[in-house]
Amino acid sequence: MSGDAEQRATVRIAVALGATTVSALALAVVYLTGGQTQLEGIFLAIALGGLGYALVVAARGLLPQGPFTEDRHPLASTPDDIAAVAHDFEAVYDKGRYDEAESAEGLARRRLIGRMFAGAVGALGVAALFPIASLGPRPGNKLFRTQWRKGSRVVSDQGEPVKASDLDVGEIIAVFPEGHVGSADSQTLLIRLSETPVTTRPGRETWGPAGYVAYSKVCTHAGCPVGLYQQAIERLLCPCHQSTFEVSTGATPVFGPATRPLPQLPLMVDAHGYLCAQRDFDQPIGPGFWNRDR
């Protein structure tokens, strides 16, 4: 290392450490005067970068460069070492009286004790697993039901009951069963398709009074809210994974990963002109699970 190069390195280190010191002080001043995220970041970065630069210049310009060589020794132990370890480990069979341990009776006794230890620890381990069950309730029928009941009035997300005359054809709103606004599994899309009753599928002749259809808003793929309605083509699109559902034919999936239609809520109009549910959805809403059809 020539003296010249060493001097240049020293100057660089001095400048870098000077920058660190100044920036650290500036950082403190910024903080004390109210803080400012960008300035804090810049000064912290300069302070840290100065230290890093100084260290690297020192490592390259002032410290021994090598290359140094270190020998690599075989990792595996010698047969003698292994034999010695095995011998010492087998002291478990040695109670000071090797004769007894060597005897079949002594060996059997130790084996029995060993198995009892294993059994006891195993039992304790199994018992310790049970508290895991406290982490959550049994699924029970929670996945099979929502808050919709026979005669539940359809309300908006503000809790306002919806009259059959409220929506124009083509309009869509998110609705809930009365008393359960915000309920995640009961969220439903109410769409008015026409002025006259609509039948989306055979067997659903009474489900669409006054041109209204209602579908679960929870995507049957991964449970995202199906939030986008393409009115011109009467399709619902889930923004998460782009599953697309054909509204007029019972929300059948036409694109994306969803395999099942959005469940349809059977609607009716009560004596006061309010939209109500005939009953809960006829199948579990949302993403699939193994015993969904049971």
Add this chain to the structure above:
Amino acid sequence: MPIDDVIRGLDRRLGLARFARTALNKVFPDHWSFMIGEIALYCLVVLIATGAYLTFFYVPDARQVVYHGSYAPLDGVTMSAAYQSTLQLSFDVRAGLLMRQIHHWAALLFVGAILVHLLRIFFTGAFRKPRELNWVIGLSLFLLALGNGFTGYSLPDDLLSGTGLRIAYSVLLSIPLVGTWLAFLVFGGEFPSNDIIPRLFVIHVLVIPALIVGLLTLHLAMLVRQKHTQFPGPGRRETNVVGSKLWPTFTAKTLGLFFFVFSVCAAIGGLFQINPIWLYGPFDPSAVSAGSQPDWYIGWLEGALRLMPPWELRLAGFEIPNPFFPGVLLPGITFTVMFLWPWIEARLSKDHDDHHLLDRPRDRPRRTALGVGVLTFYLVLFLAGGNDVIAAHLGLSINSVTFAFRALVFVLPLVAAFVTYRLCHELARRDPSDASPLAVLERTSQGAYVEAEPDREPVD
């Protein structure tokens, strides 16, 4: 001198001198690619430091409160206490936003550095005997890092992260037989539940970090015990390690690297906004925004979910739902094969020897081609995770973009693997350094030239 006294006092009690001398003289190879793992290590240091700071302000509580803080657009909005505390941390705690953003950027960098480190190990064959176990530990660390990224990302309880949790719940639910139980145990009931936020918090700040620190200690202890691998070169053999000594040169270099990593995190954390949760709004199970993308390292899973055709399995009245295949099966196969790779390759190549000298990727065309192909597959999945953004930018329909990705995800990896294979052969053929020298001449002190034994170990 007092420091001298302290050291002598310690040594009288612990007898450290011999150990310290061995440690100081430990040799580290100088190749740049060995710094990638160090970058991951230093990101972890930054993460722990900034993360500890964040815990002093964050409230892991999903109970609903009404916000009246200094961020006016959300005044009067009902939100969880967790979201509220994250807003306060961002707007009302001095240096809080900087810490939060450094933490988030460092996390992205952390997972990225681990991935690149993993690729370095793979493509140079550093996982081969005797380092198979450290490959397994390293992969476990990668998984833990992914898990901690996802749990941390979910803590603010904003609309975006809530959507991520919702999808995670649905993926859990899709597992045959145990899915419903598992989902209810993890989430404390049907989604959305108030239990999940405090649980994620403990997992994020205690369980996974403890595992990471424990496994990382093992990772490094094993590295010290087995010593580093090195690329072939003059004087470098299977039986030695050539490079800088721990003290002082390597220490100065690696400390310098630490400060650089921290500096970069500070710079981007200060200057580039990340995860502006106040723009997303609080979590609401009936709301979602289009263009929702997770952090980059979950992107491949998101892409797989989006590309999966509408298939499910129905058997005897039971069903295996669609998200199971891209959400559980794909990562399950991915990581199983990766965990077993050292043994798979040893069996395929019938090579069961110890290796301390690294491969150049071009000298292993089949492994390199396979690695590039698989990497391309996940890269396409990652891009497919942004299919809505791509469609919007290119003015194409989301459907055609998705159909294109469904084809590309199988075609591109094959093309990439084939091109890589040819390229490796071509490079190896043209590389003059691989041509064995006819003779090596050495100049003696008398000025005469004599033929010497080649110093280099032959490559392969």
